[in-house]
Amino acid sequence: MTDLLRAIEIDRPARIAFGPGQVAAIGPWARERDITRSLVIAGASNAARVELLGLPGEVTVFGAVKPEPDIPNLEAALAIAERTRPQLVVGFGGGSAMDLAKLVAVLPGSGQTLAEVVGPEKVARRSVALAQVATTSGTGSEAGSRALVTDPTSRNKLAVQSRHMVADLAVIDPDLTMSVPAAVTAATGVDALAHCAEAFTSRKAHPLIDLYALEGIRLVGRFLARAVADGSDREARAGLALASLYGGFCLGPVNTTAGHAVAYPLGTRHHVAHGLACAVIFPHTLAFNASAMPEKTALVLDALGLGGARDALAAAHGYCTALGIEMRLSRLGVPEDDLPAMATEAHAIRRLLDNNPREMSREQILEIYRAAL
Structure with missing residues (x-):
C-alpha cells in the first residue's frame, strides 16, 4: 500500500486569522457570538496585556500559567472556570497557556476528570467557545487537538487528544512575538x-x-x-x-x-x-x-x-x-x-x-x- 492509499483525517480550527494586527479580530468575533463572559488563560507577561484582545463584557484572567504546566496548575485554572462560568475560553500565550485553555474549555461541567480523558478522543463534548491567540512561534498548539500537562507524582506528561479541543478561532499575529527574547x-x-x-x-x-x-x-x-x-x-x-x-x-x-x-x-x-x-x-x-x-x-x-x-x-x-x-x-x-x-x-x-x-x-x-x- 502506498501512502496515498492510507486514510488520514485532519481537524483544523474553524477560522484562522493570520498576519500582523490580527489580534484585533478576536473582539469582533466574540461580539458576533454575543459573548459577555470570557476567561483568558495566560502567563504573567501576557496577563498584563489582555487589553490587546479587545474582548467584550466581563473578562476574567487566570494569569498564573507555568512554563511546564502541571496538574495543580490546571486545577487552579479549572477552579476559576467553575466559579466564573465563561462563555468563551481564550488561550493567550505559548503552548502552555493554549494547552491549559483546551482543558479548561472541556472539563468544567462535563462530569469528566482529567484522568478520564487522557488518551485519544475521550472528551465527551465542549459547551463553550474556544479561541487561541499565539504569542510565541514554536508549539503550533493554536492549530492542534492535543493538550499536555505534567503529573508531578509520576513526572510524566499526560496527553489528551480530542476534536472538541480544536479552537473555533486561532489567531496568529506575528507582531505579538516581537518582544520574545x-x-x-x-x-x-x-x-x-x-x-x-x-x-x-x-x-x-x-x-x-x-x-x-x-x-x-x-x-x-x-x-x-x-x-x-x-x-x-x-x-x-x-x-x-x-x-x-x-x-x-x-x-x-x-x-x-x-x-x-x-x-x-x-x-x-x-x-x-x-x-x-x-x-x-x-x-x-x-x-x-x-x-x-x-x-x-x-x-x-x-x-x-x-x-x-x-x-x-x-x-x-x-x-x-x-x-x-x-x-x-x-x-x-x-x-x-x-x-x-x-x-x-x-x-x-x-x-x-x-x-x-x-x-x-x-x-x-x-x-x-x-x-x-
Whole structure:
C-alpha cells in the first residue's frame, strides 16, 4: 500500500486569522457570538496585556500559567472556570497557556476528570467557545487537538487528544512575538522545526502532511537566524509564525517521534523549557534516524540550508549552536547520574516512540543523553 492509499483525517480550527494586527479580530468575533463572559488563560507577561484582545463584557484572567504546566496548575485554572462560568475560553500565550485553555474549555461541567480523558478522543463534548491567540512561534498548539500537562507524582506528561479541543478561532499575529527574547526565539523556532522534521520522517508520514512539514522546515531555515539576530524583523517573525502553524498542522494526524519522547524528561524532571529541550535533542535523533530515512533526512538538511552535509549530527548541531542555543545538558542543570532514569522514562513514551522510523532502545536513548551531556 502506498501512502496515498492510507486514510488520514485532519481537524483544523474553524477560522484562522493570520498576519500582523490580527489580534484585533478576536473582539469582533466574540461580539458576533454575543459573548459577555470570557476567561483568558495566560502567563504573567501576557496577563498584563489582555487589553490587546479587545474582548467584550466581563473578562476574567487566570494569569498564573507555568512554563511546564502541571496538574495543580490546571486545577487552579479549572477552579476559576467553575466559579466564573465563561462563555468563551481564550488561550493567550505559548503552548502552555493554549494547552491549559483546551482543558479548561472541556472539563468544567462535563462530569469528566482529567484522568478520564487522557488518551485519544475521550472528551465527551465542549459547551463553550474556544479561541487561541499565539504569542510565541514554536508549539503550533493554536492549530492542534492535543493538550499536555505534567503529573508531578509520576513526572510524566499526560496527553489528551480530542476534536472538541480544536479552537473555533486561532489567531496568529506575528507582531505579538516581537518582544520574545533571542534565546527563546531560537529554542522555540527549533521546536517548530522538530515538529515538522519528526512528522516528515515518521512512520505515519503522509503526503498531505509532508507538504506542510517540508515548507515549515524551509521557513525555519530562511527566517529563524534572522529573527534571532533582529527581533524587530517583522518578515522574519511572520515566517516563523507560519512555520509554527505548519508544525501544529503536523501534530494532529501524524505527531512527533523520538525527538520529543527523549526531550520530555528534561522538562518534567529538570524543568528545562520545552523548546530548549527539543532543540538540544533534535540533532541527535535526526542523525539517529538518518539511516532509516536517508532521502528525507537529506531534504530536511537541504531545507535548512545545510544541503550536501555528510554528517547529519554535526550539521544540525552546528546549526543550533550558531543560533546561540546551549546544547550541553550539563550546563542546563541535568546531572549525569539521572540519565539512566531519564532513559527509562523516555523509552516508556510509546505513543511517540512507536512512530519513530527506526527502533530505539533504552540503551540508545541513554547514549544520546550521554552524547548531549
